[in-house]
Amino acid sequence: MNPPRKSKTQATTTRDLSDSTLYLNRELSQLEFNMRVLAQAMDPTQPLLERLKYLCISCTNLDEFFEVRVASVRTTLEYGGPLPADGLSPAHALEAIHDKAAKLVQAQYRFWNDSLRPELNAAGIRIMPREAWTARMRRWLHQFFIDEILPVLSPLGLDPSHPFPRILNKSLNVVVILEGRDAFGRSGGMAIVRAPRSLPRIVRVPKEIGGGENDFILLSAILSTFVEEMFPGMRIKGAYQFRVTRNSELFVDEEEVENLAHALKDELAGRGFRRAVRLEIAENCPTPIVRTLLQNFDLTESALYRINGPVNLNRVTAVYDMVDRPDLKFRPFVPAMPRFASETPFASLKRHDVLLHHPFESFLPVVDLIKAAAHDPEVLAIKQTLYRAGSDSPMVEHLISAARNGKDVTVVVELRARFDEEANIRLADRLQEAGVQVVYGVVGYKTHAKMLLIVRREGRKLARYVHLGTGNYNPGTAKLYTDIGLMSADPDLGNDVHLVFQQLSGLSSEVKLKRILQxxxxxxxxxxxxxxxxxxxxxxxxxxxxxxxxxxxxxxxxxxxxxxxxxxxxxxxxxxxxxxxxxxxxxxxxxxxxxxxxxxxxxxxxxxxxxxxxxxxxxxxxxxxxxxxxxxxxxxxxxxxxxxxxxxxxxxxxxxxxxxxxxxxxxxxxxxxxxxxxxxxxxxxxxxxxxxxxxxxx
The missing domain is CATH 3.30.870.10 (Endonuclease Chain A)
Structure with missing residues (x-):
C-alpha cells in the first residue's frame, strides 16, 4: 500500500458546511457523467465499433435519466417535497437540466453526423441515408416495405372520431401532414404512424441488389420514404419522426397491497403510458406541429429536443453485433480462472478465503460453488439474494436442482429492481414452482445486498460458507462490470450473513453483527x-x-x-x-x-x-x-x-x-x-x- 501523506497544517473554516452552495446538483452531475461517456466515443484511440457502442450507451443512459431522474424532479415540482442539499428548486433544476441535456444531445448528433458516420463509411460500414440509395436499392426497399412493413402498420388519421393515440414510451413514430380528401370525403390533416416494436430498427442491404458487406438502412428512413403507401390518393406535405419518453418509475403502496407481485404486474402493464417527460422530434418539423404534439403530451418547450438524425439513435448499437470486424473492436480476453486447491470448494475455503476481481477473473467459481452445493449430500440449506440475475442464468438452474435434491433453498428476489421487475417476477414464479422458498424482501426497503450462504453438515457440526460481493449474481454483467467478490468460511461472516437472512425472511428486531455493516x-x-x-x-x-x-x-x-x-x-x-x-x-x-x-x-x-x-x-x-x-x-x-x-x-x-x-x-x-x-x-x-x-x- 502507498504510505499516507503527512497532513498539512490544519485548516479552520467559519463556513456553514450545510451551505447549499457547497453541494452539486445530482441531476446535473449525472449529465456530466454522460458527457464523459460521450468523450469515450469521441476518442480516436478507441476501436471504431467500440466508439459506436459508447455513443449508443450515452443515448441509452440519457433515456434512463429522463425516465427516472427528470421524472422524479417533475413529480417533486407537482406534488412538493424537500429540496436537495444543493438547494435548487425543481423548476430551476428542470431549466438547468434542459440547458445541459440539450448541449449533450447536440454533441451526440454532431459527432454522429460529422465524425462517426463518415468514419464508419470509410471503414466499409455504411448506415445509408436516402440520398445514397441506388435506384435498384430503392426498388428493393419499396418491395420490402410493401411485403414486410406495411402489413403490420396501422396509420391513424386524426379527426373527431380518431383522437390522438396513446404513444408507447420510447417508441418510434412518424407524424405525417396530409393534403386532399380521402375515400370518405374527409379532408387531410395530420396522421400518426407508429412503428411496432416487432419491426427491426436496422435493415441490412442484400449484396444481390448492390449492397456492400456491411450496408444498413434505418427503419425510420424507410418509413419516411414510403409513407405515401399508407395514404393512397393523399398528398404528403411532410413526414417527421418523433419519440416520447415517459416516467418509468413504478408506484406501489406496499403496505396497502396483499400481494406485491400482483400489484407490480398491474403497474407494469401501464408503465409504457405513464406521464410524458421528454419529446424528441426531427429538427425540421414545423412549429405548429411541434406545438400540437407538446399539447397532446402535456409538455412545455422545456421538455422539447429537436433532433438532427434518427430520434432513436441508440438503436444503431445493433450494428455492433451485425458486423464481423474484430479489427474494429476491443481485443477479446479470457478471464483468469482461479481454481480451488482441492476436489471440493468447501475444503479449499476451509484453508483460505478466495477473492475474485471481475471481469478480469472469471465468475465461474461462484457458479461452481452453488453447483457443488446443489449436489453435495452434506449441504442442508442454500440462501441467496437475487437483484438482477439475468436471463437463462446457470445459477438459477443450480438453485432449482438444489431444491429438487431436497435442500432447503431460500431466495430473496427483489421484485422492484428498476427495469428488471418483469423478469424478476417471472424468476420468482419459476423458483416457487420448483419448490424454492421465495421471499420478496422487506416492505419499504429494496434488498440490494449481494449474499450467498451455504449451510453444510461436517461431522457433528454445521459449517457456513458465504459469498459476498459488490455486484449482481449475473454471469453476463460479470464480464462487463468491475466488481469484487469474496468467498469465505469465516465463522463470524457466516453467522452475520445468517442473521441478515433471518431478518429478510422473518420478523425480528435489529440484530447485532460482528463483521458486516448493514x-x-x-x-x-x-x-x-x-x-x-x-x-x-x-x-x-x-x-x-x-x-x-x-x-x-x-x-x-x-x-x-x-x-x-x-x-x-x-x-x-x-x-x-x-x-x-x-x-x-x-x-x-x-x-x-x-x-x-x-x-x-x-x-x-x-x-x-x-x-x-x-x-x-x-x-x-x-x-x-x-x-x-x-x-x-x-x-x-x-x-x-x-x-x-x-x-x-x-x-x-x-x-x-x-x-x-x-x-x-x-x-x-x-x-x-x-x-x-x-x-x-x-x-x-x-x-x-x-x-x-x-x-x-x-
Missing amino acids: SPFTLHKQLLHLIQRESDAARAGRPAMIRAKMNALNEPSVIKALYEASCAGVEIDLIVRGACCLRPGVPGVSERIRVRSLVGRFLEHTRVYWFHNDGEPLLYCSSADWMERNLMRRIETCFPILAPDLAARVYEEEIGNYLEDNTQSWELQSDGSYVRISPTGDAMPHSAQRALLARICE
Missing part, C-alpha cells in the same frame, strides 16, 4: 464514525487518510463529514464513477479532497472503502454507494476483507492502481465540471483497466 442500521453510522476517527487523528497530528471508490456520492451528512475531515487535515481521495454532489477544492472547506472518475472499457461498479486507521488500515467492500437511498432506504451489506494479503491486493488493484490512471480518468473541479487527466512531464501513460487486463488475464 444498511439501513449500522453502515451509515459506522461510516460517519470512521471518517470522524480520521479527523481526530489529523487534529492530534497523526497521519490520516481516506480513500474510497464507488458509483455515486450524494448523502449530505457523509459529504459534510468529509468536509470536516478535510478541514481537520485528512487527505481524501475519492473515485466516483457517476454523480458526485461533493465540491472538491473549495478553499477552507475541501482543499484536501480530490475526486476523480474513470470511464473505460468496463463499467466501474466496485465499492471499496479504505481508512488509514492509525497505521492499521481498514478495508471494506460493499454493495452500497454513499447515497441516501443506499444508506437509508435499502438493505445493503458492507464486509471487511480480513486476510491481509487479500486486503492489500484489493487496495492495490482498486485504489492505488486507479489513482495512477492518467489516460481514462477525469478530475472533478469545484464548479462541477470535469477535466481529463493526461500524462505530464516524464510520466508514462497508465490505464488502470488495461493494467489489470495485463496483470491478471495475460
Whole structure:
C-alpha cells in the first residue's frame, strides 16, 4: 500500500458546511457523467465499433435519466417535497437540466453526423441515408416495405372520431401532414404512424441488389420514404419522426397491497403510458406541429429536443453485433480462472478465503460453488439474494436442482429492481414452482445486498460458507462490470450473513453483527464514525487518510463529514464513477479532497472503502454507494476483507492502481465540471483497466 501523506497544517473554516452552495446538483452531475461517456466515443484511440457502442450507451443512459431522474424532479415540482442539499428548486433544476441535456444531445448528433458516420463509411460500414440509395436499392426497399412493413402498420388519421393515440414510451413514430380528401370525403390533416416494436430498427442491404458487406438502412428512413403507401390518393406535405419518453418509475403502496407481485404486474402493464417527460422530434418539423404534439403530451418547450438524425439513435448499437470486424473492436480476453486447491470448494475455503476481481477473473467459481452445493449430500440449506440475475442464468438452474435434491433453498428476489421487475417476477414464479422458498424482501426497503450462504453438515457440526460481493449474481454483467467478490468460511461472516437472512425472511428486531455493516442500521453510522476517527487523528497530528471508490456520492451528512475531515487535515481521495454532489477544492472547506472518475472499457461498479486507521488500515467492500437511498432506504451489506494479503491486493488493484490512471480518468473541479487527466512531464501513460487486463488475464 502507498504510505499516507503527512497532513498539512490544519485548516479552520467559519463556513456553514450545510451551505447549499457547497453541494452539486445530482441531476446535473449525472449529465456530466454522460458527457464523459460521450468523450469515450469521441476518442480516436478507441476501436471504431467500440466508439459506436459508447455513443449508443450515452443515448441509452440519457433515456434512463429522463425516465427516472427528470421524472422524479417533475413529480417533486407537482406534488412538493424537500429540496436537495444543493438547494435548487425543481423548476430551476428542470431549466438547468434542459440547458445541459440539450448541449449533450447536440454533441451526440454532431459527432454522429460529422465524425462517426463518415468514419464508419470509410471503414466499409455504411448506415445509408436516402440520398445514397441506388435506384435498384430503392426498388428493393419499396418491395420490402410493401411485403414486410406495411402489413403490420396501422396509420391513424386524426379527426373527431380518431383522437390522438396513446404513444408507447420510447417508441418510434412518424407524424405525417396530409393534403386532399380521402375515400370518405374527409379532408387531410395530420396522421400518426407508429412503428411496432416487432419491426427491426436496422435493415441490412442484400449484396444481390448492390449492397456492400456491411450496408444498413434505418427503419425510420424507410418509413419516411414510403409513407405515401399508407395514404393512397393523399398528398404528403411532410413526414417527421418523433419519440416520447415517459416516467418509468413504478408506484406501489406496499403496505396497502396483499400481494406485491400482483400489484407490480398491474403497474407494469401501464408503465409504457405513464406521464410524458421528454419529446424528441426531427429538427425540421414545423412549429405548429411541434406545438400540437407538446399539447397532446402535456409538455412545455422545456421538455422539447429537436433532433438532427434518427430520434432513436441508440438503436444503431445493433450494428455492433451485425458486423464481423474484430479489427474494429476491443481485443477479446479470457478471464483468469482461479481454481480451488482441492476436489471440493468447501475444503479449499476451509484453508483460505478466495477473492475474485471481475471481469478480469472469471465468475465461474461462484457458479461452481452453488453447483457443488446443489449436489453435495452434506449441504442442508442454500440462501441467496437475487437483484438482477439475468436471463437463462446457470445459477438459477443450480438453485432449482438444489431444491429438487431436497435442500432447503431460500431466495430473496427483489421484485422492484428498476427495469428488471418483469423478469424478476417471472424468476420468482419459476423458483416457487420448483419448490424454492421465495421471499420478496422487506416492505419499504429494496434488498440490494449481494449474499450467498451455504449451510453444510461436517461431522457433528454445521459449517457456513458465504459469498459476498459488490455486484449482481449475473454471469453476463460479470464480464462487463468491475466488481469484487469474496468467498469465505469465516465463522463470524457466516453467522452475520445468517442473521441478515433471518431478518429478510422473518420478523425480528435489529440484530447485532460482528463483521458486516448493514444498511439501513449500522453502515451509515459506522461510516460517519470512521471518517470522524480520521479527523481526530489529523487534529492530534497523526497521519490520516481516506480513500474510497464507488458509483455515486450524494448523502449530505457523509459529504459534510468529509468536509470536516478535510478541514481537520485528512487527505481524501475519492473515485466516483457517476454523480458526485461533493465540491472538491473549495478553499477552507475541501482543499484536501480530490475526486476523480474513470470511464473505460468496463463499467466501474466496485465499492471499496479504505481508512488509514492509525497505521492499521481498514478495508471494506460493499454493495452500497454513499447515497441516501443506499444508506437509508435499502438493505445493503458492507464486509471487511480480513486476510491481509487479500486486503492489500484489493487496495492495490482498486485504489492505488486507479489513482495512477492518467489516460481514462477525469478530475472533478469545484464548479462541477470535469477535466481529463493526461500524462505530464516524464510520466508514462497508465490505464488502470488495461493494467489489470495485463496483470491478471495475460
